Amino acid sequence: MQTVSHSGPVASRLMPRLLIGLAVALTLLIVVAPLFYIFARAFAEGWRVYADNLLHPVTRHAIWLTTITALIVVPVNIAFGIAAAWAVARFRFPGRSLLVTAIEIPFSISPIIAGICYLLLYGRQGLLGPWLMEHELQVMFALPGIILVTMFVTAPFVAREVLPLMQAQGSEQEQAAVTLGASGWQMFRRVTLPNIQWALLYGAVLCTARAVGEFGGVSVVSGNIRGQTNTLPLHVELLFNDLNATGAFAAASVLTLLALLALVVKSILEHRRG
Amino acid sequence: MIVQAAPIRAKRVLPGFTLSLGTTLLYLTVIILIPVLALILKGAEIGPTRFWAIVTSPRALAAFQVTLTAAVVATLFNAIYGLLMAWVLVRHDFPGKRLLDALMDIPFALPTAVAGLSLTALFSANGWIGAWLEPQGISVVYTIWGVALAMAFTSVPFVVRSVQPVLEDLDPAYEQAARTLGASEWAIFSRVVFPQILPAWLAGCTIAFARSLGEFGAIVFIAGNIPMQTEIAALLAFIRLEEFDYNGAAAIALVLLIFALVLLFISNRLQAWALRHKAV
Numbered sequence: 001m002q003t004v005s006h007s008g009p010v011a012s013r014l015m016p017r018l019l020i021g022l023a024v025a026l027t028l029l030i031v032v033a034p035l036f037y038i039f040a041r042a043f044a045e046g047w048r049v050y051a052d053n054l055l056h057p058v059t060r061h062a063i064w065l066t067t068i069t070a071l072i073v074v075p076v077n078i079a080f081g082i083a084a085a086w087a088v089a090r091f092r093f094p095g096r097s098l099l100v101t102a103i104e105i106p107f108s109i110s111p112i113i114a115g116i117c118y119l120l121l122y123g124r125q126g127l128l129g130p131w132l133m134e135h136e137l138q139v140m141f142a143l144p145g146i147i148l149v150t151m152f153v154t155a156p157f158v159a160r161e162v163l164p165l166m167q168a169q170g171s172e173q174e175q176a177a178v179t180l181g182a183s184g185w186q187m188f189r190r191v192t193l194p195n196i197q198w199a200l201l202y203g204a205v206l207c208t209a210r211a212v213g214e215f216g217g218v219s220v221v222s223g224n225i226r227g228q229t230n231t232l233p234l235h236v237e238l239l240f241n242d243l244n245a246t247g248a249f250a251a252a253s254v255l256t257l258l259a260l261l262a263l264v265v266k267s268i269l270e271h272r273r274g
Numbered sequence: 275m276i277v278q279a280a281p282i283r284a285k286r287v288l289p290g291f292t293l294s295l296g297t298t299l300l301y302l303t304v305i306i307l308i309p310v311l312a313l314i315l316k317g318a319e320i321g322p323t324r325f326w327a328i329v330t331s332p333r334a335l336a337a338f339q340v341t342l343t344a345a346v347v348a349t350l351f352n353a354i355y356g357l358l359m360a361w362v363l364v365r366h367d368f369p370g371k372r373l374l375d376a377l378m379d380i381p382f383a384l385p386t387a388v389a390g391l392s393l394t395a396l397f398s399a400n401g402w403i404g405a406w407l408e409p410q411g412i413s414v415v416y417t418i419w420g421v422a423l424a425m426a427f428t429s430v431p432f433v434v435r436s437v438q439p440v441l442e443d444l445d446p447a448y449e450q451a452a453r454t455l456g457a458s459e460w461a462i463f464s465r466v467v468f469p470q471i472l473p474a475w476l477a478g479c480t481i482a483f484a485r486s487l488g489e490f491g492a493i494v495f496i497a498g499n500i501p502m503q504t505e506i507a508a509l510l511a512f513i514r515l516e517e518f519d520y521n522g523a524a525a526i527a528l529v530l531l532i533f534a535l536v537l538l539f540i541s542n543r544l545q546a547w548a549l550r551h552k553a554v
Contacts, residue, residue, distance in 0.1 A: 015459070016366050023362040024374065026355055029403070030427060031377050034392040035384070037402060041395060083297035091291050102302050105310075108538040109531065110488025112508045116515065116527040117309035120316045125520050127312050151305050175287050184289035213385025215491035220512060233387040233491070240391055240495060249395075252388040259383040267376060 038256050041249040053250035058227045062235035063254065068143070069231065070211045073150045077207050078200065081158025086192075089166035090174075100163075106155045114152045115220025118145060141223030146231060149217040154207045161203035162196050169195055202269045209262040213255060313531065316524040328525040336502045337510040338529070344418055344506070345486035348425035352482045355426075356433025357475060363434070364441040381430040386491025389427055394496040397423065416498030421506060424493045425486035432485065436478030440471050440548065473548035477541050484537035488530065 043050055053059065084103055088096060106114065120126050122139040132139060139145050173195070177187040193200075215233040222229040230238060232255055239248035317325065328334060363375050381389065397404040397414040407414060414420045444467065452462045490508045497504040505513075507526055514522035 019358065020362050020366055020368050023358050024370075027359070027374060027377055030355075031380050031430065033402065034389060034396055034427070035380060037396045038388065038392050041392075080297065080301045083294040083301075086290060087294040087298050090288050091295070093295070099298065099302075102306065103298075105306055108484060108534050109310075110490065110508060110534065112490045112512060113313070113488070113527045113531055113534070114309070116511060116523055117313040119515060120520065120524060121309050121312035123520075125518070127315065148305065152309065155301075155305060171288060178287050178289065187289070209383055213388070215385060215387040216508070219490075220515065233385050236387045236391055237495070240394075245395065248391055252391050255385045255388050259380075259385065259388075263376065263379055263383050266379070 035256070038249055038252050041245065042253040044249075045246050049246060050250050050253075053247045054254065056247070058230070059235060059247070059251055061227050062230050062232045062251070065143070065146070065230065066212055066232040069146055069150055070208055072147050073154060073211045074204055074208050076151060077154050077158050077211075078204055080155070081162055081203055082196075082200070084159040085162040085166050085196075089163055090171055103156050103159050106152055111149075111153050111214060111217035112220060115149055115217040118149050118152070118217075118221050122148075140221055141225065141229055143229070145221035146218050146229065149221050150211050150214050153214050153217050154210050157207035157210060158200065158203035161199045161206070165196055165199045166192075198269055198273045202266065202273070205262050205265050205269065209259055212258055310531075313524060313527060316520065317528040320521050320525055324521065325525050325528075328522050329529055333501055333505070334507070334510060334526060337505050337507040337526075340418055340421065340504060341487055341507045344421040344425055345483055347419075347422040348429060348486045349479055349483040351422075351426045352429055352433045353475070353479050356430070356478060356482070357437060359434045360437035360441055360471075364438060378431050378434050381427055386428055386489065387495070390424055390492035390495030393424055393427060393492065394420075397496070415496055416500070416504060418504055420496035420498070421493050421504055424496050425489050428489050428492050429482040429485040432482040433475065433478035436474045436481070437471050440474040441467075444470055470551065473544055473551050477544035477548055480537055480541040480544060484534055484541070487533055487537075 042053075054063075084099075087093075088100060119140060122128055122132060122145065124133065124140075126140075139148070173191050174187055177191045178184075182190070213233055214231075215237075218231055219234055219237075222231065222234060224230060224234055224238065226238065232251060236248050236251045236255070239245075239251060320328070329338075359374075359378060363371065363378075394415055395401050397407070397420065399405065399408045399415075404415065412419075414423055448466050448470075449462055452466050457465070488508065490506075490512075493506055494509060497506065497509075499505050499509055507530055511523045511526040511530070514520075514526065
């Protein structure tokens with residue numbers, strides 16, 4: 001660094017190149033290599049083996065379970081996100097800032113702790129365990145548990161995108177619509193929704209990516225029952241533990257493609273929002 | 275009652291207060307508050323003596339130590355790497371810059387299990403990088419370095435994304451003044467630029483550290499999970515659950531929860547500091 005302090009023309013041209021080179025090299029090593037390696041290993045034994053791995057009934061079931069979970073969690077999260085943003089951005093009430101903090105809680109709690117919380121509530125020895133047993137309701141180690149924990153983990157995603165936008169936009173247009181006689185639903189559909197649509201979609205994309213990839217929380221509440229409560233990320237671990245590396249990488253490649261797709265959509269939306 | 279809660283007269287015009295607030299409170303209560311309360315109640319039920327005995331047992335202490343040490347290593351790495359990336363992405367123009375910027379989001383987008391799988395294979399003795407490191411006597415997989423690597427990967431974006439916007443908004447006048455006065459590039463960075471990005475940088479590091487402490491998915495693959503050596507606290511809690519030792523799981527989870535909340539508090543304070551800094 002000392003050489004730079006007497007920055008002649010050579011040193012001042014050299015330093016940026018050095019920094020850029022270092023940044024690119026580290027990123028290649030840490031971010032790009034793991035990304036490429038997933039596909040390299042997934043296709044290591046050829047297309048046929050790759051296709052066979054993905055078409056295996058247990059893998060197909062895992063893909064289906066992950067899809068169902070996302071299809072339920074994401075719309076619910078969108079509804080919650082809009083409701084939370086509307087309440088916080090458009091009205092003043094006591095405890096408003098506390099509510100905003102509460103919405104953000106899942107970001108700072110490790111998913112595995114979320115899973116433990118749910119098990120301590122709905123599990124056999126949990127607070128509601130005896131009651132659930134009595135009514136023969138299975139929450140843990142079944143689809144409801146997977147969905148609930150995914151809802152916990154993804155709770156802030158839509159709200160935190162829509163809320164700042166609603167606050168920045170103000171409510172004049174909505175007030176005008178209502179004053180001119182629009183019903184609540186008309187106002188929402190014709191004024192609010194068009195105004196927040198890109199932020200909403202952005203939050204939904206992030207929420208989907210997170211819901212599909214959730215591992216720690218789901219791993220606590222699913223019980224890892226092969227072909228039953230095994231989501232795709234859990235299936236990756238199962239295949240890895242079975243020493244079926246190519247299978248694990250094939251399953252992982254599906255998740256990676258989804259993640260890359262989410263990033264592409266995200267950057268398109270960022271462009272739209274300006 | 276509800277109408278009175280909205281002080282500005284014009285705001286009363288807008289519909290949906292009861293519906294939206296009711297939905298929000300119901301969702302938060304059912305999905306977040308009650309489950310977290312269940313953990314706290316379970317923890318309280320254990321009693322202080324047993325709680326202390328559980329969290330200070332040799333295996334738990336070792337797990338906390340592994341988690342903390344690896345998280346410190348991962349955060350130190352990201353503190354420097356994140357700063358470098360933010361600097362290069364804001365201050366320099368070069369081909370492929372936008373791609374490099376987009377790549378910074380990969381660790382967030384990629385499911386942690388996928389990251390763990392890939393890093394494990396990549397750094398194992400027959401992987402691309404491991405095959406090159408092992409002959410030098412450096413083992414990553416199944417060591418604490420592997421734990422730190424997984425933590426570092428999953429928390430890469432935090433420092434970059436907190437420093438980047440602050441660096442973009444810096445007023446160039448101070449740097450120009452310093453340059454005119456004959457300050458060296460290093461002096462300009464360390465005395466003019468760095469103090470201004472310090473709060474945002476520290477906030478990013480704190481979030482990265484918190485995330486590392488809570489990380490699970492990527493680590494279980496690479497750590498080998500050897501008790502007393504590479505077993506992290508979150509995994510120990512998970513193992514206790516599988517042994518139906520709910521007290522053990524709850525106590526360890528509660529310690530991690532307290533850590534997370536303290537770090538959340540610190541990062542909020544740092545962000546408030548960063549905002550004040552920006553206003554001045």
